Amino acid sequence: MLDFLKGPIQAIQDFYELTGRALRNVIRSPHYYDDIRLQMDIIGVGSLPIVLLTGLFSGAVMALQMGRALGQYGQTGRVGTVVSIILVRELGPVLTSVMVAGRNSSGIASELGSMKVTEQIDAMRALGTDPIQKLVTPRMIATAFMLPCLTVIDDFVGMFGGWLISTSEYGVPTLQYWSTVWRALDWSDVTQGLVKPFVYAFVVSLIGCYFGLRTTGGTQGVGRATTQAVVAASVTIFVLNLFIGFFFVSQTTS
C-alpha cells in the first residue's frame, strides 16, 4: 500500500519543487527576455486562431440552446444575460485554458522531452545555464500573461457568436442583446473571469514542463510525456474550476 502511494506522492513533491524553483526565478537574474517574448508569440499569438474559432462557435451554440429554453418562459430577450454570465464566469476561462493546454502543454512537453532524451538539458547545465531559469520560467511567465488576454478575446468573440444567433434565429434586437450582455456582468464576474485563466496558466505551463523534464525512454517516452501532460493539465483545470467557482459563489452570496 505504501509502495503504491510512493510514486504519486514523489511526483507531487517533484512538481511542487519545480513550481517553487520556477516562481523563485521570476525575481532572480539572469532573465531571458528573448525567450519570454518568443514564448508569448508561440503561446499567445499562435493560439489565437483556435481561441477565435472555439469562442465563436461555443457562444453561438449557447445562444441557440438557451434561446429555445428561455422561449418556453417567454424570456427569449434575456438570452444575452445567460450567454454573458456563462461565458465570462465559466466557459471562456475553461474552454480557452483547455484549448491552450491541448496545444501548448503538449507542445512544451514534447519540446522539453525531446531536449531531455537528446541530453540537451544536461548540456544546458554543463554550459552554465539553469534549465528551469532558461526553459520553465519564460514559458510560465508568457502563459500567465497571455492566457487571461486570450480569455478576454474568447469571451468577446463568444458574445459576438451569441449575437449572430440571437438576432438571426430569435429576432432579438441588437441593442437589447448587447445591453443585456453588459448589464449581466458584475465586477466579481470579471474578476473571476480573469483570476481563473491566470491560475490555469500555471497549470498549463508547469504541467507541460514537468512531464517534459521527467521524460525517459527515447522518442516513445516523448510521446507518453506529451499525452500525460495534456490529460493532467485538462483534468486539473476542471477540478480547480469547481473550487474557484465555490470560492466566488460563497463570496457573492454572503
Next chain:
Amino acid sequence: MARLLRFENVSVEFDGLRALDDVSFSVEEKETRIILGAAASGKTMLLKTAMGLVRASSGKVFLFDQDVTRLAESKMFAIRSKLGMLFQESALFDSMTVAQNVAYPLLNQKSIQIPRDQMEPAVRNSLRFVELEQTLDKYPSELSGGMRRRVAIARAVVTNPPLLLYDSPTAGLDPITAHTIMALIIKERDVNNTTALVVTQRYQDGNLVANFRYNPESGRLDPAGDGTKTVFMVLKEGRLVFEGAQPDLEASTDPYISKFVKRPEPAGH
C-alpha cells in the same frame, strides 16, 4: 602534480540500482584516460558524475582539489566552466545555429567574461579548429552525424577548459569519420595541453590516443615514439575492474577485460 579530478569510493544509485559502485581514481594534469566498458557499465554515469550533473549517493568527488560532492547547483556553474563535455549524441541545441551553439558557453558561463567584440573571433577560431568554419549559419539538423560531433567538440573547447570529458565520441560513426574525430581529440590534447577522459567502446580509439601525436606541420597523426600519458580504465557493471597502462591491459588474462583488447591498428593513417 595537480590532480584535476578525483573520485573517492563513489557510488551512484538509481531506483535501487547501482550505476557506479565504489569507484576510486584520480586524474593528473595532462593525462588522458581511456574508459572502456560494455553498454550500461556506468561509463556515461562516470562522466556525468564528474561533471556534477549526477550526484554521488556516497563517496566524494573532487574537481580541481575542491570537494564538489554536495556543492549547490548555483555554485557548480563556476567549476563546470573549467570543464568541457562532448555528449554522446552531440546534444547541440536544435533551435540555434552552429555559431549560436558554439557561442552559448561564452554567453552563459557567468565566470567567463569575454568582451562582445571577441565573441565572434573566438567562435570562428573554435570552428576552424574542427575545420567547420563554413557551417556558421547552418542549423544542427542540416549537418551529418560526424559534423555535429565536430561542432559539439568546438562548443566544448571554445572556453579553453583544462579538463575535457568525451562521451563515446566515435559511437555510430563510420571508421573514417571516427578517425577524424579521434584525430581532433589528439590535436586538442597536444595543441592545448589539456587533460581528458575519453569514454569509448572501441579499443582502437584508445590505441590511437596512446601511441600517436598530432603533428602541427603536416596536420596529421604521427607515431609517438616516447609514448603518451595515457591510462586505461575498464568498467564492469559499475565497478572499476582495471586501471593501468596499455601493456598491462593487453597482458590481462581476465576474460571480460581481454574482450576489449584488439590488436593495434596498423600504423600510418
